[in-house]
Amino acid sequence: MSGIPEDTISRGLPGETVQPAPRTRREARERYRGSERRQARGLPSTSTGARSLRQAAKPGASLGAGYLGLGAAVLTGIQTVAGIVFFLIRWTDFTDPWLPAAAWALYIVAAVGVGLSLLTYGERLTGLAFALICVVLACVVTLDFVGIWPEHDIAHTASASVAAGFALLPVATLRPAREVAAAIAVLGLAFIGMAVASTPITSDTLPGIVSTLALVTVPPSIAIFVVQRFRQLVQRELDRVLVQSNVQAPQFAVGMLASDELARLDLAAEKLLDAVANGSDPLPLSDASASVAASLATELRLHLIEGRRETWLYHAITESDNLGRSVSVADPQSLAGHLSPAQRDGLLQALWQMVGVAEGRGAQAGSPVVSVTLGPVGSDGHPVTDETMDVPIVFESRGVPRRRLGPTAWSALQRIGPYTDSVRDGVLHVVAHCVVDRHPSM
Template sequence: MSTGTIETGGLAGFRRPRRTARTVSDVRERHGGRRMATGITIAAAIIIVWQLARAVLLAPVFPPGLGPWGAWIAIFVILAVGVVSRIFSRAQPLPDVLYITLLAALAVPVWLDVSATWGLLHLGVTPTAAAATGAVLMPVSAIRGTRVSLVVASTIGAVLLVETLLQASSAGPYTATGITVAASAVLPLVLTVVAIRGFRRLVGRELDLSIVQSTVTTPRSPFGMRASEELAQLDFEAETLLDDVGSGRIAIPLPADEAERAGRLAAALRQRLLAGRTDTWLRHAVTESAYLSDRVVVDDPEGFAGLLAQEQRDNLLLALWLLVGERRKGQPQPIEVIVSSPDGDDDSEHHSPVVRITIEVSGVVRRRLDPSTWDAVGSVGSHDVVAGSESFRIEIECRTDPTVPVSAPAADAAHPRGM
């Protein structure tokens, strides 16, 4: 299977199919990312036009010569090249060579503008094109990474600040104007970066939830994405070993190193298959989620979570998601989910197993929980809340769907013999 590596929180080395990684990119690009990029581009255009208007107003004050227009011509050339390249490379990311070239080219308008305005701050003349380069970087940060754009904008702002401070002795009150112009080269991009990172974090969490929610429709003891990858690798190694033996490349009896390899493969297969008996959808949903894996611990040794109906599964997953979202930053204690079946429960009237779910929550202020959290918990089953000094516990007792097949251990736990 062709795979592509993506971030998965605490699961180092976990790989998802390349198609899944491509879906993540498509959602960011087409289902909101493009709208955000359009809005950022419009905001950048407004800032550039405002700086251009300042240049027109300040032009009469400049000494004879090219004035600020050399820097502005350089900016327009950079913008034209960037727009044309984006039109022709819309279906793929901006090439690295062109990206680096455009960033390096911003030094030209900055240098021309600083040279043209040097020594004129006492007249109220400040850079305009150099300050506009920060706005040029705003749509770039939406298309490519935000770190490089932020570093470049900070460098430009530092150059303008140094120019202002070196003229402070003669500029007098216009020094504050120069500092404001230097800040205007950085501040819009900082706000853009905050918005972009927040948007990407939100989209990443929602998309991760959508991907993990596919586990709610699986059988009681499914193989998750990670287990499927491990089984595929073990299957490939076993087939390679058998092919080597069958073709005569490895003699029988097996050499010591090959015998050890075969034993290791057999042990890994047995371990994986035995673990799969109790690895329910809930364990896979938590393990395979980049958002939940480091924040939720599942204790379900008998695999009773597999008895829940699809609607109960979906609401339990949503409740965990909302609880994790309310945790304080830096909270080391994860949310613990304990799934069991109460002894001595004879549900002969409904003929449906009873599953008890206990959620130990720490690092969350109960009164600040969104009402939708309790709606989700209520959709799983009847529940009680036990408050503690620094945490609280949610005890849920739910009657599972009678159409869900019950294994012998689960049936015995839900309907003890002799009762």
């Protein structure tokens, strides 16, 4: 098929730039998102890869944040009704009530339009749509401010402009926090400027002004905080679930990140086979197509043999967004593969507890706070036979005081095996002795 020797074929396909392997799932996910549009071009419409890309492109709120958005929308609706009632009650107190009424009309029309858009196109808000919403809210605030200017009392007359702050509550679940925070800051500055320019600042008016400013800025700020914490919580739990899958993994295996590279090979193979099937690349294959086929075969063979000396613990740590940046592992003899599922579960639970305490104390991001060393194999009073051996596991935790570790952490260490703990130079040392089978069945 081709005169090119197979062992001279590079790891990448002809004309491709070989990128270093991603170190975490987050990096792999970002790389995939950046290239998914390029990969979809020319893909057979009935292929598995094309169906996967179409499924991933479907609209919808991520990580369940849409439920928070629904609750925020309900709160916004309640405040809108209360604001309209407040405005109608004080209708006769306004010098010109029609401008605030126009502000409310614009606000309601915009709210209905955004709601219909989300119901039609899914719970996604593009940057252009968010900018348009901000422009509409700016018009609402301007109309309301102009209408209440003659009253010289922003605390008791502002209505539609206050609702503009609550309108940012559901937006906080659909846009990045920094964008919503910028909108809140601009709105707060507008209220401060309006209060200083239109309302006399006295001991009688100042509490009302401060309360109005808080009513405008505090609820959306709390919404940003809640959404961010919720996303962090869900991402952390998803990370724990994925890491926990390594408990039942074989002693040596290829990690989950290998699927990203295999997906690329799958796409290339599908396009090549589809070209042969529909006759666009007839047999016998040209030299270029034969070279591509040989490259794919070489890469697939390399994937079958590479990483076979990497244990489940290596993949559990390196493929975790949280553990990968906080835990370092030293296992030169690949002893982690001998641990039983119960011992693996205890080891991971102990690491999660230590990392959680370190993050709660504001540990520096990116610097390992827990180091785990397995081995060397010894006896230390534990029975060592032809079938079992004693594997010492040493934890060194920096920035994690012993008193901050709860019963869950110590119970997890107990599942590994008998342990001793000490504190030296501010570093918590825990040595657990794990008796394992020399020839594990996993």
